[in-house]
Amino acid sequence: MRFDALTLFPDMFDVVSQAGVTGRAHKQGIWQMRTWNPRDYTTDVHRTVDDRPYGGGPGMVMLADPLNDALDQALADRGDKPEVILLSPTGRRFNQAVAQELAQGPGAVLVCGRYEGIDQRFIDARVTQELSLGDFVLSGGEIASLAIIDSVVRLLPGVLNDADSARQDSFHADNSGLLDSPHYTRPEVYRDQAVPEVLMSGHHGRIQAWRREQSLRLTALRRPELIEQARQRGELNKADERFLASLDDGGVS
Incomplete structure (x- = not known):
């Protein structure tokens, strides 16, 4: 290129x-x-x-x-x-x-x-x-x-050390065009705030589900139009919609 x-x-x-x-x-x-x-x-x-x-x-x-x-x-x-x-x-x-x-x-x-x-x-x-x-x-x-x-x-093969980094970015098609989830690193506790327990579990399925929910939550709060765009493209599954409905019921926080 x-x-x-x-x-x-x-x-x-x-x-x-x-x-x-x-x-x-x-x-x-x-x-x-x-x-x-x-x-x-x-x-x-x-x-x-x-x-x-x-x-x-x-x-x-x-x-x-x-x-x-x-x-x-x-x-x-x-x-x-x-x-x-x-x-x-x-x-x-x-x-x-x-x-x-x-x-x-x-x-x-x-x-x-x-x-x-x-x-x-x-x-x-x-x-x-x-x-x-x-x-x-x-x-x-x-x-x-x-x-x-x-x-x-940064999207070209070989530019980033981990190819998955770009696919998980905010707005990327592989992330349904949603905002990325929050990220944490060491130390485990910083100024009395701990890393979410699920990220320490080593359970990849739970971690993936948590990140998806956090992405949905943040997007619904900050950029709700991206949720509707993803919905119109058919990129939200039933689990996504159930989680979004739970936010509507209890309020986005």
Whole structure:
């Protein structure tokens, strides 16, 4: 897998290629990262990548030509036809399902806008998909791109020490898209709070059932819409529904 980024700030991507589990996987050759600075594809002495918007208004707009030439170089270097993804508030909401979808492919070219935006003609001609992290504004697409890269790369085989770690994560399809259950580690008692007894039992069936119930409880309390979505997909069994009904009877706590 390979990610490319069209960005005015290529050094920002060192965090995923050099640090943490993604950095380790990068060193192992599990995935690749390349950056392409639109300033390197300008023709004037000032290396101009933006200009004033037609129609007036505040801010500047990124020029289409430097982005177009940078993208051409990235695609030629890759030699394949990946998704060209623009990080944009008008895009599809990025979630775990999208991360799993991207993890099955060859990677993508991520277009990181700055200023007031990008010339729409570049978007219309070259972008194949737009993604948004949520209903908030960032100074540019780099931070959103880093989040996407991290969430996708950790799903690749061999990146995490235990493959089950990703499957148990919040929002993962193997967990019915629910929130993950609470986790505990040593010491057994911390500030007068003990680890739940079931986790000390060694009984894998009981532990699995407890974790499922805790996942259901936490999701019902914090993100009830995820319960309904899982229900609509047919991913809740009779035991799940009985437990949820017991929460309704006694209140979620």
